[in-house]
Amino acid sequence: MTSSARHAARRTAVPGDGPGDRRRPDIQGLRALAVGLVVVYHVWPGVLPGGFVGVDVFFVISGYLIIDSLTREVERRGTVDIPGFYVRRVRRLLPAASAAIVATVVLSLVVLEDSQLRRNLGDAIAASLQVANWRFALGPDAYAQATASVSPFQHFWSLAVEEQFYLVVPVVMIAVALLVRSSGLALLPTVATVLALLGAASLTLSVVLTSQAASIAYYSTVTRAWELLLGGLAALALRRLVLTRAASTSIGVVGVLLVLASATTMTTSMPFPGVLALVPVVGTILLLAAGTVERAGGVTVVLGVRPLTWLGDVSYSLYLWHWPIVVGALAVSGPTLGLLGGPVVIAASLIAAWASERFVERPFRRPTLAIPTPARRRQRRHVLLLGGAVTASVTAMGAIPLVVVEMQTSSVSTVASDHPGALALGGAPVPSGVPVAPDPRIALQDVPLVFRDGCISEDITTVDPGRDPRTCHYGDDGSTVQVVLVGDSHAAVLSTPLAALADQEHFEVTAYLRNGCPFTVRAPVGLGDCEAQNDRVLNLLTADPPDVVVVTSMTPFGYREALGWDWESFDAAVAGYTETVEILVDAAIPVVVVRDTPYMPFSPPDCVAAGRACSLTRSAAASQRDPLVEAALEVQGAVVADLTNHVCGPTSCDSVVGNVLVYRDNHLTDTYATTLSQALWTTVGPAIDA
Known part of the structure; x- marks a missing residue:
C-alpha cells in the first residue's frame, strides 16, 4: 500500500x-x-x-x-x-x-x-x-x-x-x-x-x-x-x-x-x-x-x-x-x-x-x-x-x-534464553524450534512503553495542573543524573530499553516525544506546530541542562514512504538538525544521536506470517541516508550511536533475528527493542560519565 x-x-x-x-x-x-x-x-x-x-x-x-x-x-x-x-x-x-x-x-x-x-x-x-x-x-x-x-x-x-x-x-x-x-x-x-x-x-x-x-x-x-x-x-x-x-x-x-x-x-x-x-x-x-x-x-x-x-x-x-x-x-x-x-x-x-x-x-x-x-x-x-x-x-x-486469535497467540511467551533477539548478532546461541515472538498476528500491538502508558500523547512542555508529575518520567526519580529522550515515534521505540537501563543504572529518563515530529528547528514542510513544540523543548533543556540528550528520528526516506512528508531538500534537513544539535552543545549538553533503523520496503509481520524469508540488503539500508547523523558528525560534542549492526547481519537486515520479530511495521517491535539495552548503553553510559 x-x-x-x-x-x-x-x-x-x-x-x-x-x-x-x-x-x-x-x-x-x-x-x-x-x-x-x-x-x-x-x-x-x-x-x-x-x-x-x-x-x-x-x-x-x-x-x-x-x-x-x-x-x-x-x-x-x-x-x-x-x-x-x-x-x-x-x-x-x-x-x-x-x-x-x-x-x-x-x-x-x-x-x-x-x-x-x-x-x-x-x-x-x-x-x-x-x-x-x-x-x-x-x-x-x-x-x-x-x-x-x-x-x-x-x-x-x-x-x-x-x-x-x-x-x-x-x-x-x-x-x-x-x-x-x-x-x-x-x-x-x-x-x-x-x-x-x-x-x-x-x-x-x-x-x-x-x-x-x-x-x-x-x-x-x-x-x-x-x-x-x-x-x-x-x-x-x-x-x-x-x-x-x-x-x-x-x-x-x-x-x-x-x-x-x-x-x-x-x-x-x-x-x-x-x-x-x-x-x-x-x-x-x-x-x-x-x-x-x-x-x-x-x-x-x-x-x-x-x-x-x-x-x-x-x-x-x-x-x-x-x-x-x-x-x-x-x-x-x-x-x-x-x-x-x-x-x-x-x-x-x-x-x-x-x-x-x-x-x-x-x-x-x-x-x-x-x-x-x-x-x-x-x-x-x-x-x-x-x-x-x-x-x-x-x-x-x-x-x-x-477470542480464537487471542487464545492462539496468548500461549506464545518470550523467554530471554529462547529469544536472544539482537544478542544473537553478538554471538548468543539461538535455540531452534522456538516460536517467533511476538506472534506476527499481534505484532502491531507490540508497542513501546510510552505508547502503553499514554506518554506519547502528552505534551509535557505545556502546563497542566491535573497531569501526574511523573508522566513521561522513568527510572530513579531521586537520581541526580538526568537523561532526556527526544524525537518522533522512532525515538519512542527507545523508551523501553532506556527505562530499563534507568532502573538498572539508577538515573532518570524524561521523554519529550511526539508522533511524526522529528526533533529539529526545521521540520518537514507543513509541520509548523511541530517546530513550536520543539522550540519549547529546547528552551526547557537549555534552561535546565540534563546530563545527556538522546535523540533519533525517522529518515526522510522513511517519512516519504510512510507518511508522504518531506523536507524541502536533504540539505535542508541536515541544516535544521545541525542548528538543533548546536543549540544543545552550546548549552554544554552532551548529545547522543542514534542512527535510525533501516526502513523495510515491505511488511515484516506479513512476510513472516506467510512463511517467507524477507530481508533488506545492507547496501540498500546504507542508501537510506540519515540527516541527523550527518549533522551530528559536523558538530563537536555530539556522538553517534549506530545500532545497525545490532539490527542487521553482515549482508542483510532480516525480519527475524534471534527468534524475535524485528519490526512491527516501520518501527521495531518492543520485544526486539528490549534486547538492544546493552548496545545502547555502550554509548549512553560513557556520555553520562563524560
Missing part, C-alpha cells in the same frame, strides 16, 4: 441524513461532491491531497438537516419524540452499516494478512458499537497503524462521530424546549444561542488539541461537533432567506471554490481540523445558502442534475463499501492501484453502493404506514429491539474469531 493511501484512511467521512433532502436536490448533489472527493482521494491520493475534507462537507450537511428537523419538531410538538428519532436513525443507518461490517469481517478473514487480523476484528467490534473514533483516537498504537496497512474499518470513525452526536443533540433540544417553556424566551433565538455556545467551545477545543494531540482532535466527537452545530446554525439562519438568482450564483461559486481549494491544497501534514477546517465548512454553508433561491442558477443547478443526485442517493452506501474494496484490492494487487486498477475499484464500489442502496437501505428506510398509535408504538419497540439484536450479532461476528 502506498504511503499516501495508508495515511488516507485517517481522512474519511460518512454522509448524514435528514428530511430536507427531497425539497433540496442540490443537497444530494452536494453529498455527491463530498463522497466524490473522498473516493478519488482514497483511490488516487496524489490527485486530491486534501480530499479528506469530504468529512467536513458531510458533517455540515448532517447538522443542517438534523437540527433543522428537530427544531421544527419542537415548534410543532413542544418537545422531541426521542424513540421516533432513534427508530429513524436505526432504519436509515444500521442495515447498510451492518451488511458492510459483516462483509468486511469476511474480507479480513479470507483476503487480508494474518498480522492484521487481531486489529481488524477489534476494529469491527468498535465499528458495530459506534465507538470506532475513540478506538482510533485513544488506542496505544493509533499512530503506528497510520503508518502500516490500514484497517478496512477505519472509515467507520466518522459514522461513530455522527451517531454519538445524535445521542446528545435530541437531549439538548428537549432541554432548550423546557427552558423556553419555563422562561418565556423565544425558541429560535434560544436554540441558536445554545448551538453557538456549544459550537464555540467545540471549535476552541479543536484548535487547542490539533496542536497538542492531533489524533484525538481529528477523531473526537467533541472536537468535531462544531461542524455539525454550524450546519444547524446555518439551517436556522437560512430559514427565511430567499436569494436572488445572481446572489445565489455568486455565493455558490465562492462556496464550491472554497471546498475545491481545500481538496486540492490541503495535505495530511497540515494541522487539521482546527482553524483550517473552517475553509471547507464555510464553503459548504455557502453552497447550502445558494440553494435558498426561488429560481435556481449556477452551481445549484449543476448540483441538482440527475447524475449527481443519484450519486448523492447512494452516497452513504458508497462511503461504506468503497474503502474495504480499496483495501482489499491493494492487498491483492500490490502497493498501488494504478491507472487501470483505480477505475476498476471505483466501478466495483459504485455497483456495491447501488446494490446496497436498492436492496438494503431502501426497504428499511420506507416510512411507517398510517396505523393506529398503539400499533405504531409496538412497531417502534420492535425496530429498536431488532436494531439491538443486529448490533449484538454483528459484534459477536467480530468477537468470536478475535
Whole structure:
C-alpha cells in the first residue's frame, strides 16, 4: 500500500441524513461532491491531497438537516419524540452499516494478512458499537497503524462521530424546549444561542488539541461537533432567506471554490481540523445558502442534475463499501492501484453502493404506514429491539474469531534464553524450534512503553495542573543524573530499553516525544506546530541542562514512504538538525544521536506470517541516508550511536533475528527493542560519565 493511501484512511467521512433532502436536490448533489472527493482521494491520493475534507462537507450537511428537523419538531410538538428519532436513525443507518461490517469481517478473514487480523476484528467490534473514533483516537498504537496497512474499518470513525452526536443533540433540544417553556424566551433565538455556545467551545477545543494531540482532535466527537452545530446554525439562519438568482450564483461559486481549494491544497501534514477546517465548512454553508433561491442558477443547478443526485442517493452506501474494496484490492494487487486498477475499484464500489442502496437501505428506510398509535408504538419497540439484536450479532461476528486469535497467540511467551533477539548478532546461541515472538498476528500491538502508558500523547512542555508529575518520567526519580529522550515515534521505540537501563543504572529518563515530529528547528514542510513544540523543548533543556540528550528520528526516506512528508531538500534537513544539535552543545549538553533503523520496503509481520524469508540488503539500508547523523558528525560534542549492526547481519537486515520479530511495521517491535539495552548503553553510559 502506498504511503499516501495508508495515511488516507485517517481522512474519511460518512454522509448524514435528514428530511430536507427531497425539497433540496442540490443537497444530494452536494453529498455527491463530498463522497466524490473522498473516493478519488482514497483511490488516487496524489490527485486530491486534501480530499479528506469530504468529512467536513458531510458533517455540515448532517447538522443542517438534523437540527433543522428537530427544531421544527419542537415548534410543532413542544418537545422531541426521542424513540421516533432513534427508530429513524436505526432504519436509515444500521442495515447498510451492518451488511458492510459483516462483509468486511469476511474480507479480513479470507483476503487480508494474518498480522492484521487481531486489529481488524477489534476494529469491527468498535465499528458495530459506534465507538470506532475513540478506538482510533485513544488506542496505544493509533499512530503506528497510520503508518502500516490500514484497517478496512477505519472509515467507520466518522459514522461513530455522527451517531454519538445524535445521542446528545435530541437531549439538548428537549432541554432548550423546557427552558423556553419555563422562561418565556423565544425558541429560535434560544436554540441558536445554545448551538453557538456549544459550537464555540467545540471549535476552541479543536484548535487547542490539533496542536497538542492531533489524533484525538481529528477523531473526537467533541472536537468535531462544531461542524455539525454550524450546519444547524446555518439551517436556522437560512430559514427565511430567499436569494436572488445572481446572489445565489455568486455565493455558490465562492462556496464550491472554497471546498475545491481545500481538496486540492490541503495535505495530511497540515494541522487539521482546527482553524483550517473552517475553509471547507464555510464553503459548504455557502453552497447550502445558494440553494435558498426561488429560481435556481449556477452551481445549484449543476448540483441538482440527475447524475449527481443519484450519486448523492447512494452516497452513504458508497462511503461504506468503497474503502474495504480499496483495501482489499491493494492487498491483492500490490502497493498501488494504478491507472487501470483505480477505475476498476471505483466501478466495483459504485455497483456495491447501488446494490446496497436498492436492496438494503431502501426497504428499511420506507416510512411507517398510517396505523393506529398503539400499533405504531409496538412497531417502534420492535425496530429498536431488532436494531439491538443486529448490533449484538454483528459484534459477536467480530468477537468470536478475535477470542480464537487471542487464545492462539496468548500461549506464545518470550523467554530471554529462547529469544536472544539482537544478542544473537553478538554471538548468543539461538535455540531452534522456538516460536517467533511476538506472534506476527499481534505484532502491531507490540508497542513501546510510552505508547502503553499514554506518554506519547502528552505534551509535557505545556502546563497542566491535573497531569501526574511523573508522566513521561522513568527510572530513579531521586537520581541526580538526568537523561532526556527526544524525537518522533522512532525515538519512542527507545523508551523501553532506556527505562530499563534507568532502573538498572539508577538515573532518570524524561521523554519529550511526539508522533511524526522529528526533533529539529526545521521540520518537514507543513509541520509548523511541530517546530513550536520543539522550540519549547529546547528552551526547557537549555534552561535546565540534563546530563545527556538522546535523540533519533525517522529518515526522510522513511517519512516519504510512510507518511508522504518531506523536507524541502536533504540539505535542508541536515541544516535544521545541525542548528538543533548546536543549540544543545552550546548549552554544554552532551548529545547522543542514534542512527535510525533501516526502513523495510515491505511488511515484516506479513512476510513472516506467510512463511517467507524477507530481508533488506545492507547496501540498500546504507542508501537510506540519515540527516541527523550527518549533522551530528559536523558538530563537536555530539556522538553517534549506530545500532545497525545490532539490527542487521553482515549482508542483510532480516525480519527475524534471534527468534524475535524485528519490526512491527516501520518501527521495531518492543520485544526486539528490549534486547538492544546493552548496545545502547555502550554509548549512553560513557556520555553520562563524560
